[in-house]
Amino acid sequence: MAARERKIAQAWLDSPTSGKIELTHDWRARHTPPLVLAGIDAPRFETLTKVPDYVYGCDSAYFANKKGEIFFFLRVDRYPQLAAPGVSVFLAGDFNGWQSAVGNDEWRLKPATLAGDAVLLLSAKAEKFFGSPPMRFKFVTGDHQWQDVPAHAPNAVRDDTGNVNYIVDPGRTGQHLYQFTLIEPVDLSAGWTVTWQGGEGVPLRPGDYFYQLESKIALGALARGGESVFRLFAPRARRVELCVCERLSHQATPHRYQLVKREDHVWEVTLTQNLHGWYYWYQVDGPKDSLGLFDPEKRILDPYALATVDRSGPGIVLDRAQIAVADRSFKTPAWQDLVVAEAHVRDLVALAPIKLRAEERLGFSGLKQWVESPEFYLHNLGVNCVELQPIQEADNRSREEYQWGYMTANYFAPASAFALEPEKASGIREFQELVAAFHRRGIAVILDVVYNHVGEPPHLLFVDKLYYFDVGADGALSNWSGCGNDIRAQSAMALRLIIDSCAHLIETFGIDGFRFDLADLVGLEALKEIEVAMKRIKPDVILIAEPWSFKGHIGGALRDTGWASWNDGYRNFVRDFVRGGASREGYEYFLKGSPWHYAKWPAQTINYVESHDDRTWIDVITENADNNGHSPTANDRRRTHLMAAILFSSIGIPMVSAGQDFLRSKHGVNNTYLRGDLNALDYRRIYRFPASHAYFADWIAFRLSETGKLLRLFSRPADSYFRFIFAPDSTATATIFNADRSLGPQRLLFAVNPTLGDAFIPVGTELAGLRWKQLADHERFFPAGPVRHAEPVETDLFIPALGCGLWVEEGAIS
Numbered sequence: 001m002a003a004r005e006r007k008i009a010q011a012w013l014d015s016p017t018s019g020k021i022e023l024t025h026d027w028r029a030r031h032t033p034p035l036v037l038a039g040i041d042a043p044r045f046e047t048l049t050k051v052p053d054y055v056y057g058c059d060s061a062y063f064a065n066k067k068g069e070i071f072f073f074l075r076v077d078r079y080p081q082l083a084a085p086g087v088s089v090f091l092a093g094d095f096n097g098w099q100s101a102v103g104n105d106e107w108r109l110k111p112a113t114l115a116g117d118a119v120l121l122l123s124a125k126a127e128k129f130f131g132s133p134p135m136r137f138k139f140v141t142g143d144h145q146w147q148d149v150p151a152h153a154p155n156a157v158r159d160d161t162g163n164v165n166y167i168v169d170p171g172r173t174g175q176h177l178y179q180f181t182l183i184e185p186v187d188l189s190a191g192w193t194v195t196w197q198g199g200e201g202v203p204l205r206p207g208d209y210f211y212q213l214e215s216k217i218a219l220g221a222l223a224r225g226g227e228s229v230f231r232l233f234a235p236r237a238r239r240v241e242l243c244v245c246e247r248l249s250h251q252a253t254p255h256r257y258q259l260v261k262r263e264d265h266v267w268e269v270t271l272t273q274n275l276h277g278w279y280y281w282y283q284v285d286g287p288k289d290s291l292g293l294f295d296p297e298k299r300i301l302d303p304y305a306l307a308t309v310d311r312s313g314p315g316i317v318l319d320r321a322q323i324a325v326a327d328r329s330f331k332t333p334a335w336q337d338l339v340v341a342e343a344h345v346r347d348l349v350a351l352a353p354i355k356l357r358a359e360e361r362l363g364f365s366g367l368k369q370w371v372e373s374p375e376f377y378l379h380n381l382g383v384n385c386v387e388l389q390p391i392q393e394a395d396n397r398s399r400e401e402y403q404w405g406y407m408t409a410n411y412f413a414p415a416s417a418f419a420l421e422p423e424k425a426s427g428i429r430e431f432q433e434l435v436a437a438f439h440r441r442g443i444a445v446i447l448d449v450v451y452n453h454v455g456e457p458p459h460l461l462f463v464d465k466l467y468y469f470d471v472g473a474d475g476a477l478s479n480w481s482g483c484g485n486d487i488r489a490q491s492a493m494a495l496r497l498i499i500d501s502c503a504h505l506i507e508t509f510g511i512d513g514f515r516f517d518l519a520d521l522v523g524l525e526a527l528k529e530i531e532v533a534m535k536r537i538k539p540d541v542i543l544i545a546e547p548w549s550f551k552g553h554i555g556g557a558l559r560d561t562g563w564a565s566w567n568d569g570y571r572n573f574v575r576d577f578v579r580g581g582a583s584r585e586g587y588e589y590f591l592k593g594s595p596w597h598y599a600k601w602p603a604q605t606i607n608y609v610e611s612h613d614d615r616t617w618i619d620v621i622t623e624n625a626d627n628n629g630h631s632p633t634a635n636d637r638r639r640t641h642l643m644a645a646i647l648f649s650s651i652g653i654p655m656v657s658a659g660q661d662f663l664r665s666k667h668g669v670n671n672t673y674l675r676g677d678l679n680a681l682d683y684r685r686i687y688r689f690p691a692s693h694a695y696f697a698d699w700i701a702f703r704l705s706e707t708g709k710l711l712r713l714f715s716r717p718a719d720s721y722f723r724f725i726f727a728p729d730s731t732a733t734a735t736i737f738n739a740d741r742s743l744g745p746q747r748l749l750f751a752v753n754p755t756l757g758d759a760f761i762p763v764g765t766e767l768a769g770l771r772w773k774q775l776a777d778h779e780r781f782f783p784a785g786p787v788r789h790a791e792p793v794e795t796d797l798f799i800p801a802l803g804c805g806l807w808v809e810e811g812a813i814s
Helices: 052-061 208-213 345-349 356-363 364-372 377-381 426-440 458-468 492-509 524-538 568-577 584-592 615-619 632-651 685-690 692-703 707-711 764-768
Strands: 009-014 018-023 035-038 047-052 063-064 069-073 090-091 109-112 117-125 134-139 156-158 164-168 177-182 193-196 201-206 221-224 225-232 239-245 255-258 266-271 279-285 295-300 339-343 385-388 442-447 512-515 542-545 563-567 605-607 653-657 722-726 731-738 748-753 759-762 772-777 797-798 802-809
Touching: 009 193, 009 208, 035 047, 035 563, 052 063, 052 069, 069 109, 134 772, 201 208, 201 707, 208 458, 225 279, 225 797, 239 266, 239 295, 255 266, 279 458, 295 458, 339 345, 339 377, 345 356, 345 364, 356 364, 364 377, 364 426, 377 692, 377 748, 426 442, 442 492, 442 542, 458 492, 492 524, 524 542, 568 584, 568 615, 568 632, 584 722, 584 731, 615 632, 632 653, 632 692, 632 802, 685 692, 692 707, 707 748, 722 759, 748 797
Parallel strands: 009 201, 339 385, 339 653, 385 442, 442 512, 512 542, 542 563, 563 605, 605 653
Antiparallel strands: 009 018, 018 177, 035 193, 047 177, 063 069, 069 117, 090 134, 109 117, 134 164, 156 164, 193 201, 221 225, 225 266, 239 255, 239 279, 279 295, 722 731, 731 748, 748 802, 759 797, 772 802
16 A cells, blocks of 8 residues: 555444544555554554455445455345335446436346345446546436435535435445454543554544433433532533532632533532522533534533523523423414414514514514504414524624524523523513413414524534534534534434423423424434424424425425425425416416425425515515515516415415515515514505505415315315316416315315416306306405405406406305
8 A cells, every 4th residue: 555545534433342444545455554543541452354345335335346346236124115026226327327227237236135135236347437536326216216325425425416426436445444343442531543553543433322322311400499400411521510600790700510420421410509590601621632622611501501691601590490381271273274474583573563662672572562462463464373583592692683593502591682681581481471472362383493503602512512513534514504513413412402492492481383494404313203202292283394404305205204394396486487487287286285296295385485584575576676676566566466375275384474465575685684674574564565465364364264274174185176277378277176075065266377468267168157256356355245346257267467366156155
């Protein structure tokens, strides 16, 4: 091996006494490489042997032996669907034209056995697969279903378009992995390095077993009776110190106590005094290497602190017996009955037309008073659920600074910036009262929660960067969140932290459900466990995922879970459709509730066209220059009405963004996460666009009405439930709901024309011969009783340009 190749890529432990070492290149010498474990009193290697080729291939999907043969394979136990009768699997890549491999027997994988495991295998001469740059490959079925490359694959690469493939590295074919055993276990709180004798080295990091270390004991500051117990899970810490003080002015001279490490890796100290109302923080020391950020001088906010003075701490010790218990008598609406409004605490209250002190307009207390007002906007709009943007402690540098809250600093404490007296933990009571006020209004409360990364300061990073965060072999933080770090939700205690936080929010505040930000990073398996845990606490809990990240999209994978998902495909489709684009097939798919690829049951899709991210609806679709919809055109307004009609007619859960009904604009600005001035709801626009506000409110009322139950489906109906009739050469459409009368005698007719020309939809004499009553058009809902200028349903149903209409069979009205 040349001198330049005498390098180690990474080294990790599979257990306290065994592990693996990965070299940067294959080692082809007859003797084993001269590797040693370095560190103070480092244990010696008891054994050092090459890892069998097959072991490397299990993760990389290939290996090459010293005879110049290469083996591509998939383990059947990991891909059982590929071993089903009639399924063919092919190897495709740069070496065979990708798609051209499908159906070619030369590239078909055959059933075989490797190391006692059933596999699908293709073997060949290795030289044709070796190239520079390295050749990419993937596996694909005979019906062109491409198999995803696992994120942990050591040879996974992402191209410029976001596709992830395997590569064949000629210098790393399985001959570069070694395994070892140690004469005694290593101490995780010490820093160890694997080196070439006399050469460079890499940190020895704990492997998968490390992330399963866990404890079941209660964590945080536990004040009860005449004592206070402090516990922190920190598996690699060398020392943990508790600092407490009775007054904020005493922070420079706190009482200091050393915690003792338990066998379950929890550090603990018990003080013989109930410290309710005192302030506290931790200081943690540990190994100094690229895999940690241990700093004995750093003040760390307890991850389990129930309240905090500000984003940096200190935390506030609270005796749970002195915290009011949430009233959980509110009946959360069934998922299919939900109409959701997404909103930010400050945006709702900042310009609320009621008398409030300036400090009350900053958070929970002022919003509670607005919710209780007879004129409360969301109540008058008619929604029965509010999805609040994050309310947990975030990275506001002052109470006055505006933030959306997506850089969370603590998962238990209500945001100190939203509280009147954060130093007294008033946010707990104030947020409890806010939730109760929403419930009295008949409005459920969902919280937007950010468990995929942490904000500033990143306290959890200083507890144990390696355990709680995704890092590379070099210790670099992964950043699929785009916010600087990604929490490793697969770690047992990181997952428990998430579950404990959600449980606390339900039990302490009466929360009805959660919307998980960038849920793709939390991961499918973790989301399944969270679902099980939450349903034990609240069987009717609402669980919504934002199913994407910069890493990928798991919307389809969530079909077999109890999670609903934000439907970005729906958003993009409707934006295009009302401007005369999109397709008939797309309209049918999304109006039915995205049934084939996204939602297994109707309420599994969250249908929306605007959220806090990016531009508002009106700024996206406006005909004005610079995407500034502040002064919308007549067509902008008509298209908004079409959107509302489509949104509230679509199967699934409709979600609006607060202010959407009065054509809220951010003057074309795309990202406003720091712009409280642009985000605050200007309620005067209701007076400027009263008909649009009323149109949304009337559609919501109709959807929640007895007749509207035909749009609020619990189970997936048969295809015969719908009938779609399109105008010739147009996307103008008439849709019959309950066409097969499977849900009773009532039927609805909804027609829409997104084009700039009038349309005639051939509904036929049979439908035209029925007794239809028009309920709404593109401008208004009609009052009860006789209606002037109601449009009859004729054989060729007339729908004007940018128009729509809603009818119910008059003879079937209950």
